[in-house]
Amino acid sequence: MNVLLSIKPKYVEEILNGNKKYEFRKSIFKRREELEMIYIYSSSPVKKIVGAFVIENIIEDHPEVLWAQFKDFSGINDEREFFNYFGANKKGFAIKIGELKVFKSPADPRILNPDFVPPQSFCYIDENFFRGAVHG
Numbered sequence: 001m002n003v004l005l006s007i008k009p010k011y012v013e014e015i016l017n018g019n020k021k022y023e024f025r026k027s028i029f030k031r032r033e034e035l036e037m038i039y040i041y042s043s044s045p046v047k048k049i050v051g052a053f054v055i056e057n058i059i060e061d062h063p064e065v066l067w068a069q070f071k072d073f074s075g076i077n078d079e080r081e082f083f084n085y086f087g088a089n090k091k092g093f094a095i096k097i098g099e100l101k102v103f104k105s106p107a108d109p110r111i112l113n114p115d116f117v118p119p120q121s122f123c124y125i126d127e128n129f130f131r132g133a134v135h136g
Contacts, residue, residue: 001031001034001035001036001124001125001126002035002036002037002038002039002052002124002125002126002127002129003029003035003037003038003039003122003123003124003125004038004039004041004049004109004119004122004123004124004125004129005023005038005039005040005041005119005121005122006041006043006118006119006120006121006122007023007040007041007042007043008042008043009042009043009045009046011023011075011076012040012042012046012050014075014076015040015051015053015075015097015100016050016051016100016102019073019075020073020074020075020076020097021070021073021074021075021096021097022066022070022073022074022094022095022096022097023094023095023097024066024074024082024085024086024092024093024094024095025092025093025095025121025122026085026086026087026089026092026093026121027093027121028058028060028093028095029122029124031124032055032058035055037052037053037054038052038053038054038055038095039051039052039125040052040053041109041118041119042106043118044118046106047108047109047110047118048106048107048108048109049103049106049107049108049109049112050102050103050106051100051101051102051103052100052101052103053097053098053099053100053101054098054099055095055096055097055098056096056097056098057095057096058093058094058095058096059093059094059096060091060092060093061091061092061094062090062091062092063082063083063086063089063090063091063092066092066093066094067079067082067083069094070094112129113129
């Protein structure tokens with residue numbers, strides 16, 4: 001099983017250029033041990049699947065602890081933006097980005113799957129989602 005993560009383009013760029021080593025989330029996948037790959041969906045205005053990565057680790061802690069530990073690898077320059085995202089949440093997750101594969105040609109999910117609706121945060125997908133699309 002795989003996950004499609006919706007990520008803002010500015011953070012996708014930070015992932016692709018190696019500055020962002022952790023992706024932060026307020027909620028996390030229920031079946032973590034079954035996940036094979038995280039696919040990166042760059043949200044509007046890009047609206048394409050641009051790459052994929054392996055989860056190296058998932059750290060669960062208070063957002064203040066996550067910021068203190070990982071701010072240098074967050075790809076985020078504005079501390080307020082980080083804490084505004086988490087709001088009053090007492091718990092957050094930092095997904096350590098492992099092996100990263102950047103697609104030479106980003107995939108338009110609407111071509112791959114005409115019923116595609118961008119996930120608010122993430123959605124589970126299986127191998128049938130790509131229907132033989134080639135990633136290079």
